[in-house]
Amino acid sequence: xxxxxxxxxxxxxxxxxxxxxxxxxxxxxxxxxxxxxxxxxxxxxxxxxxxxxxxxxxxxxxxxxxxxxxxxxxxxxxxxxxxxxxxxxxxxxxxxxxxxxxxxxxxxxxxxxxxxxxxxxxxxxxxxxxxxxxxxxxxxxxxxxxxxxxxxxxxxxxxxxxxxxxxxxxxxxxxxxxxxxxxxxxxxxxxxxxxxxxxxxxxxxxxxxxxxxxxxxxxx
Numbered sequence: 001x002x003x004x005x006x007x008x009x010x011x012x013x014x015x016x017x018x019x020x021x022x023x024x025x026x027x028x029x030x031x032x033x034x035x036x037x038x039x040x041x042x043x044x045x046x047x048x049x050x051x052x053x054x055x056x057x058x059x060x061x062x063x064x065x066x067x068x069x070x071x072x073x074x075x076x077x078x079x080x081x082x083x084x085x086x087x088x089x090x091x092x093x094x095x096x097x098x099x100x101x102x103x104x105x106x107x108x109x110x111x112x113x114x115x116x117x118x119x120x121x122x123x124x125x126x127x128x129x130x131x132x133x134x135x136x137x138x139x140x141x142x143x144x145x146x147x148x149x150x151x152x153x154x155x156x157x158x159x160x161x162x163x164x165x166x167x168x169x170x171x172x173x174x175x176x177x178x179x180x181x182x183x184x185x186x187x188x189x190x191x192x193x194x195x196x197x198x199x200x201x202x203x204x205x206x207x208x209x210x211x212x213x214x215x216x217x218x219x220x
Contacts, residue, residue, distance in 0.1 A: 040081035047180040051087035054096040063116040102151040
């Protein structure tokens, strides 16, 4: 979504919500909920990081139309390790990111992809409250109502997510979603087609010294 995260998040925080701690608080390094959410071979020569917002329609389209091929052809074949990085653009996205990180790690990917593919049913619901709809989605993922309430009001977790976001913003000049990092190259122009994404992976492999013969698993 090519809009300033600062503008969107600042505007959303003026709405009634669970109390948010200061944006520049440090993340709690020992909080297991903030452990990296990555998928694929630990030995992959290319690590792809995606900064995404769960209320970003561009992120949703990428998740639905492109990510399934990435999962099948690049992650599952061992060519890349994929890392999901939170970059919430508004209060609702931050709340959803908190819930996703509070779930058991093995449920994270499926839950995030479900939220992205069903944005209109919870984030942009016409006659209802996004928090109520998110509560229903979290229940389907196995989170109790009491735990949901604790999670969405957890200031420490809010702090941790925003602190990680601030660090990425400072280090990589990220201000929109989705933004990708292929090893050391940051791509800030939003969505990619599968072919364009695969070419970025191939370029990163070349820079990492991966021989063409090792790329036999590539599927156009």
